[in-house]
Amino acid sequence: MPELITITVDGREVQVPKGIQLIEALRQHARVETPAFCYHEDLKVAGNCRICLVEVEGPRGFGFAISCHQQATPGMKVRTQQSSETVRLARKGVMEFLLVNHPLDCPICDKAGECTLQEHYMGQGRHESRLHDDVSKQYKGGADHRFTDGKGQDRGGKTIDLGPTIILDQERCIACSRCVRFMDDVAKSSQLDIASRGDHAYITTFPGKPLDHAYDLNTTDICPVGALTGKHFRFQQRVWNLKSVESIDPSDALGANLTIDYNISGEGGKIWRLMPRRNPDVNKSWISNRSRMLYQQLSVNRLTDGIIAGKDATLSDAIAAAVKALAGAKRVAVVASGHLTVEDNAALLALRDKLAGAEVFGGSWLPVGAADGIALSGDPVANRAGLTLLGIPQNLDDLAKRAGEFDAIVIAGNDLWAADPLKAAKLGSIPVRIVLDAWQTATVKQATIAIGIRAWAEIRGTMINRQERIQVLNACPVVAGPGLEPAWRVVSDLASLGWTNETQAFKAAQARSQRLAGLSYRGIGPMGVVLPAVAAPAAAAGVA
């Protein structure tokens, strides 16, 4: 519990933690809505938008100060827009200045609906324009990209292709410098800068150089207006037509928090984009471009049916065939996967327990890289810590060596043939190869029986990241094929466990590790929970 200090906001005494920025104290503790354009929780303070200004009492009475650059100090007296007409007018002035050269092309702007400028105009501005026909706007833009509209009016820099992922509309820019600071301080690759000065200042890259960083799409999220837009989402959807569910990045062991933005329209709906979700202890506000584009895979190359001996089959036929094949097997290898959730792996363990002479293997042959310090840990196996927690060994090499011992193998969500075809080839000698996967992977092609399952965005479940933080994936209702079930459900059918709800699978996992005791999906919450230190190693040993 941090030390508390008392500040006075609009005559009210408010307790705030020591050392907190005034803007956060106002927002979180004094509950005063404080607008900001340039301020961002995870960037250095630039203090240039001036909309967050308040009056703070100093030696010469109350004077303007920007709340993003002030620390709350004991006894500080603050006046906000709620009690000070001066602050209200100053903010109104800032809004007028921000909008005077802004094109106000909201009807054709992708940011409309989630635009900070729109939001704060309603909160702080609400002014009538004082421009008239003979006082023109100064649209922002460099000399290289001037756009003249049908009326012969210069509209500033439009539709500038910055690189592989981003389009820039310079005339919408309000020069908050968030994107510049992101590239400088987070991406550590200063590819963007503000050129020129005064009201002719504009955002640009260095001459002839693209914006092509692996995290550059984050600049489109933090852009408070529609100046930077991602090519993948530009002109795709109006944001007010989108719904979102909270999930995590399933492709990396950091488990960057994100939201899945989708809508249900027409047949089954569509996922339109993934957006980073702020979690100060995991990924701050950032996700990599690679993680952001994962949604595009969700509708491509999916395994929506079953395959029996190379021929398409219904899911139920494939499951029935698998049950039959397993019943006839003497020694079964069950391959768990760090790409699947804790629930799925708990189901696989239950299957192992059901089948006499079955043995569980786990892990991955994918190479582990280095963490980039932003939102990727370098380890592509998202739930590796979950495998360890459930006591599943990471011994695929052992499996490859002992492949001859088994007459059946169940591989769930683990593309062994793609990760290491040479080692995986040894598994080809096992006569019954049952593969559960969401995509038509190389491993599915080697299967005698393949069963389609739901992908990460379509299920509710948990994964444990590298920090031992358990995080929840929520199910987006957009599912690639009718009848697809989560892996735990399919495994439950194979083992006739009769599970109908992921909570049952989670309870089974809790039974296998005391460190999961007392947790529930609601209790874990959107930010995840760091698991308590190893309570009883015996529990893990007991199930192994």
Place this chain on the structure above:
Amino acid sequence: MPQPTHWKGKALPRVLSRLFEVKDGHTLAVAKQHGAYATIGPALFDKSQFEMIELIKDSGLRGRGGAGFPTGMKWSFVPRGGAKPVYLVINADEGEPGTFKDRLCMTKDPHLLIEGMINTGWALGVRTAYIYVRGEMLPQIARLNAALKEAYAAGYLGENIGGSGYSLDIYVHRGAGAYICGEETGLINSLEGFKGQPRLKPPFPAISGAFAAPTVVNNVETIMAVPYIVQNGAKAYRQWGTDKSPGSKLFSISGDINKPGVYEVPLGLGYLEFFELCGGVKGELLGCIPGGSSAPVLTAEELKTTTMDYESLASKKSMLGSGAVTPFNTNTDVVKYLQTIARFYAHESCGQCTPCREGTGYVDRILDAIVDGKGRDGDVETIKDLADRYEWTTICAFAPGAAWPVQSFITKFKDRFVEYVNRNPAHAEAKDLTTHRPGAFW
């Protein structure tokens, strides 16, 4: 044009302009004949750093760049004995329209600046000092470099100056001519190689300035006054000026005046008396910008009771600024006058803070419309209101400096602006915004 040596029977001060009219005064040989580097010796090195700062505090010397901050107090903010070096940066980015005194100082007497820097360097424990010179001042940069070369050769700079054990190196840094680089943190950013944009304060430069080390930024003229004080004492410096604004100051006078130029006069002189000293105003005086284009304009009536010191101007809600005095007569078109000033600020705004970035350009565009005969009723009030909105809402003092001329011109000469607006036959028509709305959508 030579300055008068006496005014009303009293000798005018020659603290800063000692060599202004001496041929080849910029060379070391001539400068030494006139007493240059007299302080480099026991006069300086027998004083402790503490004594030096107290001396400057006693002299009442105030910053001559514009703000008039007490120099001794500024020096005393520098932390002592820290792990980081202390830097001295001379602000020679003279950019305030109407000001041309530092340029003359560097042309005529670069050695006095160097001597002042050695004095200041000793007071603050500086090992490395910079002179940040406005980029356009090429002859002055050449003079400075030549003078530095001479000073190094004569042992006044470099290692172990005059056998004192004190060492100082001075570098001339050429700016690129931006007005905002005269703001001390903008200057520091530019010196470090970044874009010349003022920094958020705190931390102030005295704590963390150039290269994140304690830094003192002083104007050329301020530093040039230091050797006199060191040599003659604080009391001698206080023989001129008023109690709160002691000493002498260089004033650059231009505009409707018979003998424009740079004059060194004691602070506290009446403005009308000063005009007389400069040969009188051409025509009938209408008003005067008393301290550079940022300073709120004063009318002829107000000038009668105004003297050239910080307090008198503050009481008139104006400022002494950089000492650029620009009187104008009744033939002046004050609307175009303000338009020129507004265009300057719109051009020079660094583009960092919203109100200043967008506001200065907005005001400029409305003024352009008014001057073009396209003004509408309410435009004059709009300009004033916009200036009020950006006056105090930004990081640095540029926005107030851009707002004051607008506010003061419109308040004091409003009828002239309204007259301009009325020249538009359609001035009373409702404002319609057809060209600024994207048509079909609205």
